[in-house]
Amino acid sequence: MKWIEIEVTVRPEAVDLVSSLLCELTGYGVEISPGGPGAHSPEAVASLVHVKGYLPEERAGQSAEIIARLSRFVLCPVEVRELPETDWIRLWRRHYRTFRVGKRLVIRPPWEEYAPLPDDLVITLDPGMAFGCGTHPTTQLCLELLERVVKPGDVVCDVGTGSGILAIAAARLGASRVLAVDEDAVAVRVARENVARNGVASVVRVVAGDLLRGVDEPADVIVANIVADVIIAFAPEAARHLKSGGTFIAGGIAAPREAEVTAAIEKHFAVCEVARRNDWVAVAGVVR
Numbered sequence: 519m520k521w522i523e524i525e526v527t528v529r530p531e532a533v534d535l536v537s538s539l540l541c542e543l544t545g546y547g548v549e550i551s552p553g554g555p556g557a558h559s560p561e562a563v564a565s566l567v568h569v570k571g572y573l574p575e576e577r578a579g580q581s582a583e584i585i586a587r588l589s590r591f592v593l594c595p596v597e598v599r600e601l602p603e604t605d606w607i608r609l610w611r612r613h614y615r616t617f618r619v620g621k622r623l624v625i626r627p628p629w630e631e632y633a634p635l636p637d638d639l640v641i642t643l644d645p646g647m648a649f650g651c652g653t654h655p656t657t658q659l660c661l662e663l664l665e666r667v668v669k670p671g672d673v674v675c676d677v678g679t680g681s682g683i684l685a686i687a688a689a690r691l692g693a694s695r696v697l698a699v700d701e702d703a704v705a706v707r708v709a710r711e712n713v714a715r716n717g718v719a720s721v722v723r724v725v726a727g728d729l730l731r732g733v734d735e736p737a738d739v740i741v742a743n744i745v746a747d748v749i750i751a752f753a754p755e756a757a758r759h760l761k762s763g764g765t766f767i768a769g770g771i772a773a774p775r776e777a778e779v780t781a782a783i784e785k786h787f788a789v790c791e792v793a794r795r796n797d798w799v800a801v802a803g804v805v806r
Contacts, residue, residue, distance in 0.1 A: 522573040522581060525597040532591050533567050534797040538772035539591075540571035541654075542745050543584045548572075566593065572601070574704070614651060620665040623687055625652040628715065639690040642715050645681040645708065652683050659793045659800035660743045660769040661687055666791075667765050667802065668693055672738040675699065675759065677729055677752070682709030682722070684741050689718040696722040697733065729755060736761045743769035743800075750782040757786035760805040765790075769800040776801075 524544070528536050537548045549570040573581060585596045616626045622639045626632045634640050645651035652658065664684060668674060670692035676685040677699050685698035698713070700706050709724045727733070729752055730740075740756045742749060749768045756766045766787055771779050776792075776799045783789060787803025794800075 520575040521601045522575060522578045523597075523599050523601045524571045524573065524581060524584060525568055525599075526570075526588050526592045527566055527568045527594040528591055529593065530567055533569060535774075536588060536591050537569050538774070538797050539587065540569060540584070541656075542770075542772050542775075543580075543587060544571045544573050574702075575600070614645075614653070617653070619652060619658050620662040623661055623665060623690070625683070639687070641683060641686050641690060643681060643683055643686070643712055644715070645683075651681060655795040655798040656743050656769045656771075656800065657683060659795055659798065660684055660741055660767055663767045663769075663791065663793060663800055663802050664688055664739070664741060665691060667739055667767065669738070670694075673697075673735065673761075674739045674741065675730060675733070675737045677740060677742040677756075678744040678748075679709045679724065680705050680743070682712040682724060684743060685709065685722045685724070686712060686716050686718055688739070688741070689716075689721040693721065693739075695735075697735075697737075698722055698724040699727045699730065699733075700724075701726065701728050730759050733759065737764060739765050739767065741767040741769070745770050746772060746775040746779050749779055753783050753786050757805050762805065764805050765802055766805065767800065767802050769798075771799040771801065773797040773799055775799075 541548050581598050614627050616630050616632045618624050622637050624638045624640045626640055626642050628642050628644050664687050668688050668691040672693045674688040674693045674696045679685050679698035679700045682698055685696045688696045698709055706724055706726045713719050713722045738761055780801055783801055783803050787805055789803045791802040
């Protein structure tokens with residue numbers, strides 16, 4: 519499978535806005551690095567930043583729309599190039615290292631050794647070609663909220679599971695059953711591999727699906743780390759699938775959309791926590 523890399527060059531003050539917009543438009547994380555095309559001096563490097571986003575090859579037709587949305591922020595022509603799968607994997611492995619999220623969760627790539635502390639809950643994760651390596655603020659906010667919300671024996675649904683990281687975290691935190699759903703075939707495959715790698719296949723079931731359509735079992739917790747527009751549309755369905763007193767955790771919200779998304783969630787939930795990091799927001803609400 520090949521990917522399309524979209525690279526834009528912006529001034530430092532536009533990085534947060536552009537990276538948030540690019541992440542929301544593609545549905546995947548971004549890479550940010552100083553400098554840009556033509557930046558050959560320290561002064562130029564300091565005044566330019568390039569931001570790279572990624573699209574699966576089958577969505578290459580959307581690149582024109584994305585470029586149009588970004589055009590008013592960029593300093594140089596947007597560069598679009600095909601990225602072979604081998605290059606993508608090499609990039610991840612070079613930068614992906616063991617790290618801690620919250621109080622107990624530790625994310626470890628399978629190519630690194632880690633000696634866990636007594637209370638650590640270790641997730642061994644190879645994100646492959648799926649979103650959700652744990653380094654992006656949206657994923658970290660959802661992990662931290664899950665750590666505070668999930669209780670032993672809970673039933674959890676992870677909508678838009680990507681790599682499966684949130685589903686595996688829920689299992690590590692004591693959930694008795696976890697349903698992990700994604701409409702992308704690559705994500706389903708990667709999530710299943712990570713579930714097996716972590717020995718939680720008896721708890722986590724990974725399925726291909728569109729949100730929670732066709733799912734009947736009520737949940738104690740639903741987590742959806744997706745994008746603002748989908749969260750707004752999905753909030754009523756999430757409320758219908760939760761048990762009384764159940765919690766909805768919504769991530770992937772760019773800061774400029776916070777008020778709009780929170781208002782949509784408040785129609786069905788009592789918002790109990792809003793977490794923010796690097797211009798990203800996650801909202802937790804208890805079903806009314």
